[in-house]
Each structure stands twice: as structure tokens, then as C-alpha cells.
Amino acid sequence: MDTSGSQQLFDDWDDISDSEFLNIPSEQQSLGKIYHLSSDSAGQHSSPCASTSLVHNRNEETLEQVRGLKRKSLHENSFSPMQRFFKRHLSVTLLCDQSWCEVKTVYSLLKPFVKRKDMQHAEVQIGKQIHLSREREIQEVVPVDTWTREDAEAIRLLNMLHMTSLLEAGERVREFPVFGVTEGVFIKGVVDELMYNQKGELVLNELKTRKQNSLPSSAQDKVNCLQVGLYKLLFDGLVRGEVKKDHVLTHLKLRSGQVLGAGVQAHAKSIGVLVTTFEELVDALLITVSCSDLPCIDLLQIEYYHQGSNGPIGTRVAPFDEAQLRAELQGYLAYWRGQREPRGVDIEEAWKCKSCLYEQTCDWKKNRLKVSDQQAAHASS
Numbered sequence: 340m341d342t343s344g345s346q347q348l349f350d351d352w353d354d355i356s357d358s359e360f361l362n363i364p365s366e367q368q369s370l371g372k373i374y375h376l377s378s379d380s381a382g383q384h385s386s387p388c389a390s391t392s393l394v395h396n397r398n399e400e401t402l403e404q405v406r407g408l409k410r411k412s413l414h415e416n417s418f419s420p421m422q423r424f425f426k427r428h429l430s431v432t433l434l435c436d437q438s439w440c441e442v443k444t445v446y447s448l449l450k451p452f453v454k455r456k457d458m459q460h461a462e463v464q465i466g467k468q469i470h471l472s473r474e475r476e477i478q479e480v481v482p483v484d485t486w487t488r489e490d491a492e493a494i495r496l497l498n499m500l501h502m503t504s505l506l507e508a509g510e511r512v513r514e515f516p517v518f519g520v521t522e523g524v525f526i527k528g529v530v531d532e533l534m535y536n537q538k539g540e541l542v543l544n545e546l547k548t549r550k551q552n553s554l555p556s557s558a559q560d561k562v563n564c565l566q567v568g569l570y571k572l573l574f575d576g577l578v579r580g581e582v583k584k585d586h587v588l589t590h591l592k593l594r595s596g597q598v599l600g601a602g603v604q605a606h607a608k609s610i611g612v613l614v615t616t617f618e619e620l621v622d623a624l625l626i627t628v629s630c631s632d633l634p635c636i637d638l639l640q641i642e643y644y645h646q647g648s649n650g651p652i653g654t655r656v657a658p659f660d661e662a663q664l665r666a667e668l669q670g671y672l673a674y675w676r677g678q679r680e681p682r683g684v685d686i687e688e689a690w691k692c693k694s695c696l697y698e699q700t701c702d703w704k705k706n707r708l709k710v711s712d713q714q715a716a717h718a719s720s
């Protein structure tokens with residue numbers, strides 16, 4: 340499949356996070372991420388998926404340079420973190436990273452090369468391959484040339500449109516994008532799998548591959564429950580019609596009147612969607628999803644899978660308490676809005692630092708050690 344630099348620039352939707360075996364919930368950028376468009380039935384045969392190719396990456400270098408100027412320290416108060424890191428929206432994976440250790444998330448933005456290197460670990464790559472092969476079981480890639488940001492996003496929306504009709508027909512879909520404004524911030528992510536169970540409930544299934552043939556720690560499980568809970572908030576908002584066209588255009592900074600590329604228009608037509616501009620496509624998607632027969636998600640589950648044996652470890656049903664989830668989210672967003680400083684892990688969770696990429700240089704950890712040394716000295720005097 341063809342991918343391009345521009346996808347790296349535009350695309351931070353990817354929520355495949357397989358780094359649980361490293362105890363580093365990750366915000367993997369979707370280098371080489373494909374866009375799906377399944378159209379065959381019952382998942383018995385692979386079916387066409389759309390992917391993009393040939394888009395521009397001229398802005399990436401400039402953006403990196405500007406970011407470099409801003410990467411000075413953890414605490415820089417003149418801008419909120421949203422402004423400082425040039426974020427118009429957040430991803431579910433980033434929020435999950437933050438719930439593991441907020442300071443670590445900030446370091447990963449200040450020093451992205453460290454994280455990129457870590458993403459080359461064999462375990463991460465194996466996890467990505469397992470996700471990819473699952474996806475290919477029911478979806479086949481169809482390359483589509485894209486030339487603008489609107490084209491790239493259009494492919495994603497077309498895939499959503501197509502998967503919506505598959506889901507309505509009772510089929511299973513994988514890699515379903517979700518987005519929306521939640522607690523005042525545009526958040527986006529990609530759901531691993533949606534399907535109906537025998538009771539007729541709509542089930543969200545999140546695949547987590549692991550190096551160890553065992554269920555994860557409760558700390559990791561908490562992160563995974565947050566992830567699927569956020570997906571549900573976003574998906575439910577879409578089917579309830581709470582996502583508005585302006586949310587998409589404004590928060591993703593996309594041009595409403597941009598005429599879609601010839602390849603994208605042709606692809607849209609091939610699946611029965613007649614649109615010329617990006618705005619028309621956003622309208623078509625939001626109306627289709629909100630007027631569809633799709634219910635809100637009934638059940639959230641996390642499927643743990645062992646990399647070595649290629650076998651299941653176990654499945655966990657995740658609880659969902661909307662009020663509690665929104666309160667937790669507000670706490671994370673307070674950092675991004677610049678309402679408070681980032682927080683590292685407390686002494687009770689100091690074990691997280693042992694597997695942290697930034698352990699040697701982490702100011703939070705150094706300060707924590709200093710404080711506990713002072714307390715010990717005070718107690719013994």
C-alpha cells in the first residue's frame with residue numbers, strides 16, 4: 340500500500356496501541372496507516388478498502404522547526420499546552436497515555452524522536468502486524484490518490500459511510516473512525532471492531548496484543564477501560580447527531596468548499612456517494628450516521644491476545660460510567676487548557692518509572708526523590 344509523508348502530518352487518528360507489554364501506552368502516529376472501505380459480506384472474504392497515496396508533505400518540515408523552538412521545558416506558561424504543541428484536537432490514544440503518566444506524555448511531545456525509536460521495538464511491530472492481518476481478514480485495500488488534506492480526510496469519511504451501511508446490515512466492521520467535541524475539545528480515535536452479539540447488542544471490541552501470556556496489571560487495564568469508554572462517548576455522539584459539520588471543519592481546519600480530487604470522487608461514486616466538495620461529504624456522513632439504525636454501543640470489551648502463541652489470553656468487559664468518565668476527562672483537559680501544570684506518577688506508582696523512556700532525565704522523578712529524601716532525613720532527626 341502506498342502511504343506518504345502527508346499522511347504522517349495529517350494523520351493522528353491511529354489508536355492501535357500495542358505497547359501494553361512495554362507498559363507504555365502509546366500514541367502511535369499512523370505511519371502507513373490505511374483507510375478501510377469494506378464492502379463484502381459477513382467477513383468471509385476480504386473486501387475493498389481505500390487507502391491514500393501521493394499527498395504533499397511540504398508543511399511538515401516547517402512545523403517541526405517551529406515546534407523545535409517551543410520544545411524547551413516541561414513548564415512554559417505563556418501558552419496553554421494546546422497552543423504550545425499546536426493542537427487543535429486530541430486523540431484518544433494521547434489521553435490514554437496521559438492517564439498513565441502526564442509528564443511522560445509531555446516528554447513524548449517534547450522529544451518525539453525517543454518515542455519514534457521506541458515504536459520500532461519488535462513487540463510493537465508484531466502487535467501492528469496482528470492488527471493489520473485481522474483487518475485484512477474482512478477488508479482489502481484499494482489505493483486512492485489524494486492530493487489535499489481534504490482528500491485524505493474524505494477517504495476516511497467515505498470508509499465510515501460504507502462501514503455504517505455494513506453495520507446496519509448486521510456485519511462486523513474494523514477500524515471505524517470516531518470523533519466529536521467532548522467537554523469542549525475535539526477528540527478523535529479509531530475503534531478496533533464493532534459487531535452485534537447474539538443478544539443483538541452492539542459490541543465494541545478492542546484488541547490488545549501482549550508479549551506476556553497473562554492479563555495486564557490493573558493500572559494498564561484502567562488505561563484500556565478509559566480508551567474504550569472514550570470511544571463509546573464519541574461513537575454515541577455521532578449516532579445521536581451531536582457532531583456538527585462546523586466541528587469537523589473548524590477543529591480539523593479543513594476547507595469546506597475544497598473540490599475533492601478526481602480519484603476520491605471516482606471512489607465515492609463507486610460506492611454510491613455522489614459528492615463534489617468536502618463539505619458535501621461531511622453533510623452526507625453526518626446525516627447518514629445520525630439517521631441510521633445504529634444504536635449507541637451496548638457493551639465494551641477488551642480482548643487480550645498473546646503474541647507468541649497467537650492465541651487468546653482473555654476478554655474483559657469494561658465498565659462504563661459516563662459521569663465518572665467525563666469528570667476524569669475534564670481533569671486531563673485541565674492540563675491541555677493550561678489550567679494546571681503536568682503531573683507525574685505518585686510514589687505509589689513509582690514502579691511505572693522503571694520502564695519509562697525518560698526515567699534518566701525526568702524532573703518530576705528527581706523532585707519526588709528529593710522530597711522523599713528530605714522527609715526521611717526529617718524523620719530521622
Ligand code: SF4
Binds near residue numbers: 695
Ligand atoms: S520517569 Fe516516572 S514520572 Fe517521569 S515521565 Fe517517566 S513515568 Fe512519568
